Amino acid sequence: MAVRSRRPRQEPSSRGIRVLVAVGTTAAAVGLVAACGADASDDSDPEQRSFALSGRTLTVDSDDSAVELAVSGDADAEDVRVTRWFDGRTVLGKSPKVTWKMDGDRLIFRVKCSGVISNCSARHRVVVPRGTAVNVLNKDGSVTATGFREPLKVRTADGSVNLRDVSGPLDLRSGDGSVRAVGVTSKRVTASSQDGSVRLDLSAAPDRLRARSQDGSVDIALPVREGGKGGGAAAYRVDTKTVDGGTDVSVPRDARSPHHVSVRSADGNVTVRSAN
Structure with missing residues (x-):
């Protein structure tokens, strides 16, 4: 009578456990980012900054943000005041980044958000001095x-x-x-x-x-x-x-x-x- 042999049961190696944990953690993170959409309104502590404006014309150059424009209630205001709200997260990518700068009469907003899964949301409120003509170029928002x-x-x-x-x-x-x-x-x-x-x-x-x-x-x-x-x-x-x-x-x-x-x-x- 033939005897059937069995291979002894092997416990998973520590490396295998680490791989499984890493895969599970990544999947959970991907699921979290995908399920929880970023919303700039969730930013309870927005950043504020003023930019000097030499003339009476301003160009707002934005690539991935909602833009709100208003005229200053202060008749003596000379600077452009900006408030920025941002919320973002990525998986297997660089940390989200938002930048702002004034180049001449051009106010530039940029949002960098990339990864296997990425979700970012930005909003900028721009208050200009009275008498300012404004040109807005917004690629997405x-x-x-x-x-x-x-x-x-x-x-x-x-x-x-x-x-x-x-x-x-x-x-x-x-x-x-x-x-x-x-x-x-x-x-x-x-x-x-x-x-x-x-x-x-x-x-x-x-x-x-x-x-x-x-x-x-x-x-x-x-x-x-x-x-x-x-x-x-x-x-x-x-x-x-x-x-x-x-x-x-x-x-x-x-x-x-x-x-x-x-x-x-x-x-x-x-x-x-x-x-x-």
Whole structure:
């Protein structure tokens, strides 16, 4: 009768245990980073810094951060004040890093966040001196602004644009995100989105307004009284076009009006309506 032999049971080596522990720890860390999304709002101790501004024009150059813009309430303020919130974590990569610097009239924000799994979130609030024209270049992140009386130009490749109570010339573009502006008294307004809706609510009749969307609706609200409720009637020279969508224009129209409104959408409805 044949006898079946068995190999004696071997205990795992200390090296094997270390490997298993390392794999388990890495998997747990990856799971933790993946499950717990970074949120700059969780930063309860944001950093603050002031940057000297020699002229009256500022460019904000940001690559991966939400950017908030405001005008200083101090009439004597000369510096740009920045508050930064940041939250980030990585697995099998370098520690997250955020930097800020002023180069001439260009304020530069950078976020470095890389690894097998990485999750970072940044937000910058920029308060500029009164009378400062601002140009924003944001590669990835939303842009908000309030209270501007000087020219404001915004470009964001991936993020929404939201403005409130502005009166200076506006030039707003989003590659992937909506564009919103409320309480606008600007005389010249340009707004466009490659992939997102555009909505502009004006409190004063513009001299020229141009709004475009490649993929999204465009909604424009215009006052029908010059200078608000107490003024005379306002009429507009309206030019609209949509390739795939409906058009609704309900404001008074006049082909000789000094208020020119041009609205286009390649794929979405176009609405030009009364704001009062």
